[in-house]
Amino acid sequence: MTELILHHYPTSPFAEKTRLMLGYKKLKWKSVIIPMISPKPDLLALTGGYRKTPVLQIGADIYCDTALIADVLEHLQPDPSIYPEPSKGMGRTLAHWADNLLFWTAMAYSMQPKGVAQIFGNAPPEAAKAFGEDRRAMSLGMPRLRSTDATAAYKSYLRRISDMLDDWPFLLGEVPCIADFSVYHSLWFTRTRTSVLAGIFDATPAVLAWMDRMAAIGHAQFEKFNAADAIAVAATATPAPLRDDVFQDDHGIALGSRVTVSGESFGPEPTEGELIAATRMHYTLRRTDERAGVVHVHFPRIGYQLKAVAPA
Template sequence: MSGPGSDDLILHHYGSSPFAEKARLMLGFKGLAWHSVTVPMVQPKPDVAALTGGYRRTPFLQIGADIHCDTALIAELLEELRPTPSLFPAAVAGQARVLAQWAGLDLFWTALPYAMQPAGAAALFAGAPPEMLQDFVADRRAMTEGMPRLSGADATAALSQYLAWLAAMLDDGRPWLLGGEASIADFSVYHPLWFVTRTGPLAEIFAPHPVLREWMARVAAVGHGERAGKLDGAQAIALARASTPKPAVVEAGQGFEAGDAVTVTPSDYARDAVAGTLVGLNARSVTVARDDDRAGRVHVHFPRIRYIVKKAAG
């Protein structure tokens, strides 16, 4: 099997990541082939840092020397690459985007503490060395420093309500959350719930909602597309070095100029700033150019929503 070219899709992910599951399903929905790079669950991540400049969330999507961060931006990119079937059907596009935004914030940050209660964590890390769970918990605490944390009881109460709300959307017999067509809303709502289904006895929270389980089976049946091959981090870095980033444009009226030294920082968690030269900016995305000793010149792309762009100090 030949290696990837500079236009091929490379997903950097690991198997149990909920957001990576969302990305895999979107690739399957679009019927796209992609290469796989497995990244570590916890820091340190030197190969990731070489490509992203310090952004540490999973997953990200590489195309040559262009690195696309955050599943919200990945969804927009996949829509451009293959417009049909659409993640944003015209009749429900606005609703789909809003529901997806809610799912990535409120639903995810309710599902995660629910799932990581002792019984759930034991199921998720069954068979793993005890230190793996300890490292994971310590890593995620560092990622979420300063964020409020729900107790198990609070998360259980909230998730129970959220599941009832979602089930009510499906009670009229519709196959997908917003009607007759799948959308970004389905994949965004699915991935935190997929994580909960893997928590052994805690997955019983779905028992009152068989219609929700049936919907989840439909989403899972979409599949992950075609895995064209596996790479390691060094191979992905070498491909970036051998590639040329695609041109980007800084639009007028955005408050910055092309060539500005900037940082881009997530506003919610894993607030690791990525520094670079501004080469692309509009209302939807921001792109910085970076020069890395291993990866060479790369363009790192982020969404504008939930990311803070600042001129670099000095």
């Protein structure tokens, strides 16, 4: 199997989700640390525009969004599964809720003034300002929860999560599933990055015990790698042959068309390329970069917009 290269930074919640999935599947990987905010020229050489964290690289194949990365890891290493039966559908549905509504609630709670002060306490004043401006640009037009409203919602969500742990060690059974990894990462951020606000967990000790079980999974074996070498890997590799999946045309856009793919809400920066796959689960674009060469950039369908590029 070609080496797994994860482009991430240590404090990213979604990167923590991916690191734990790699740990659960005991997959070796290489770690490329990317900036928290733009510019990210090395990452964009691979993705063509997408700049959210993390990104998984396998040779000249670039996988965006943890929902798709989870499917890729499951294909590479089916055992142990993160989609165990009979709760596979429930796990995916709960994971989608966690990666969206729960995540933004946890962030609104964690990024109140006390949390921001802890995160950026040892950084120059302009660091917090730059981070805030960067995230505002990525979430332009998104509704924002006030920290007071987020606090109330977060408490309710934690009680509901605690109720799910009454009979099982994990959210949907005896073993972790995709729901556990997706619910965990937002709570991990509050507990580790804004520990001054972690008292919100005191009322739900079962959640804390579950978080300890999740943390114990670890990140498997990895080694440091640099961005230039990762780009060189892509440049010397050939994208993997596409699987013979059925073309699902929901847009009236033919394969071979010039298109863009962008996030529906957070992270609206488009990636442009040739549409070479549109299956029931994902899109694939072929693009060429002067540094990375020919790459295939993959996106999940859910949460992303596909648009045809108007002829020049």
